[in-house]
Amino acid sequence: xxxxxGFDPVFHGSxxxxxxxxxxxxxxxxxxxxxxxxxxxxxxxxASILLIGSGLIFNFLQLGYPGLLLxxxxxVGVVMFLSARIDRLSINAARGLFFAYAALNGFTFSSIxxxxxxxILLFVFGLTALYFGVLALYGFIxxxxxxxxxxxxxxGLIFLAVCLLISMFLPISAFDRFICLAGLLLFMxxxxxxxxxxxxxxxMYEHDYVMSRKASIFAALQLYLDFxxxxxxxxxxxxxxxRD
Numbered sequence: 001x002x003x004x005x006g007f008d009p010v011f012h013g014s015x016x017x018x019x020x021x022x023x024x025x026x027x028x029x030x031x032x033x034x035x036x037x038x039x040x041x042x043x044x045x046x047a048s049i050l051l052i053g054s055g056l057i058f059n060f061l062q063l064g065y066p067g068l069l070l071x072x073x074x075x076v077g078v079v080m081f082l083s084a085r086i087d088r089l090s091i092n093a094a095r096g097l098f099f100a101y102a103a104l105n106g107f108t109f110s111s112i113x114x115x116x117x118x119x120i121l122l123f124v125f126g127l128t129a130l131y132f133g134v135l136a137l138y139g140f141i142x143x144x145x146x147x148x149x150x151x152x153x154x155x156g157l158i159f160l161a162v163c164l165l166i167s168m169f170l171p172i173s174a175f176d177r178f179i180c181l182a183g184l185l186l187f188m189x190x191x192x193x194x195x196x197x198x199x200x201x202x203x204m205y206e207h208d209y210v211m212s213r214k215a216s217i218f219a220a221l222q223l224y225l226d227f228x229x230x231x232x233x234x235x236x237x238x239x240x241x242x243r244d
Contacts (some may be wrong), residue, residue: 029202029216030140030195036095036220040102041227047106048113057110075104081219091213098221105228116235124238128231135188136223139195146196149189156186176236183233191226194219 024032051057063070078101086094113121139146163179198219205212 026104026199026202029212030198033198033216033219034136034223036217037223039229040098040220040224043099044228045104046107047103048110051106051110052113057107057114059127060107061111068170071104078104079221082221086214086218087211089214091210091217094214098217098224101221102224104195109243112235116239120238121235124231124235128227131184131188131230131234132227133192135191136195139192140198142192143198146193149193153186153189153193156182156189160186166205175179178235180233184230185238186230187226187233191223194222194226197222 051060060071078097082089082094082097082101089097160179160183163175163182167176167179198216201212201215201219205215
């Protein structure tokens, strides 16, 4: 899950006005964006429990590789469609696609719940929340212009994708740990960057109520992906340690 949506306007650290067309302050707009992100995480968790409780996840796992490929294509398709048509979609359609993606991720997480003990998952979730929260806070309060990180983050994403591809043919535990650590650093950087980018979206669409709502949903999707990726890489590290 290393994909990042393509709708990513270039931003620079700048002064912002106090209120949007809806009368929201920056703090309120940011809080709502994180609220959507946490609702997305809740939908993923609820979908996972439903899939396990109903037994549908076992039917899905029987599909094997074709089922996993179909799931991956569906997830990528939703993200690409949302990023490509964010300016044309209605607010409700943008929200619907976001929650559709979160629900699709429930298939992935329900299979994880079948493999790992609940205590381990809670521990990893706590670590993820800690790392994510610290970096998000830094991204919100820092005066540094994190837009300078954009080229490095893009290169890092490509590098990580290549490493993940290589790991499919070289299942070496030390190399897998390197990938996990690199992934953690990368998405911690994305977390700070994406959080600061909310300020730019707030300023950019402060006089456009509809677009500001849709931009908030898209920012929530990016933060959701950051959180999920940090969780998955920490879980892989914990899984590697258990196997050693």
